[in-house]
Amino acid sequence: MPTLTKLYTMQEAAQHNTKEDCWVVIDGKVYDVSTYLDEHPGGDDVLLATTGKDATDEFEDAGHSKTAKELMENFCIGELEEMPSPAIPELEIVSKNRTKDISQKLVNLTKQYWVVPVAVVGMSVVTGFLYLRRK
């Protein structure tokens, strides 16, 4: 039978940051450790210090035993909700910059090669002048 997993945002989990009401997020799962704070061998302060952020690294760094990992399942209340990827806004910024780059390059080229159109116009004027004089 499928089980329903409750989803929480990090913002929601971060609000539970007191000794009476403490949630920690480890490896995408949300744990309510309020009743375990006083019993935690690592102390309650370390747990309270990790509220509002992903505590996976801190949990792994402490080198928890298999028993600790089994015990933590008792406190699991749900999972962390995936946030939408920021990839699309980033792409927009890149494309805007690219358009800017191209127009800037055109301006630079025009500045660099202004002699070419001036020479063409000059030669046309001289040719026209000579042509008219021959008539």
Ligand code: HEM
């Ligand atoms: C539901 C979450 C957690 C449970 C059930 C839990 C449980 C335990 C247990 C049973 C121990 C004793 C050693 C062992 O068996 O590995 C322990 C030690 C420890 N824990 Fe946790 N822990 C949790 C989360 C955390 C987090 C998030 C941190 C770090 C921010 C942390 C830091 C520590 C430290 C530093 C020790 C070592 C204490 C010592 O050896 O002096 N724990 N924990």
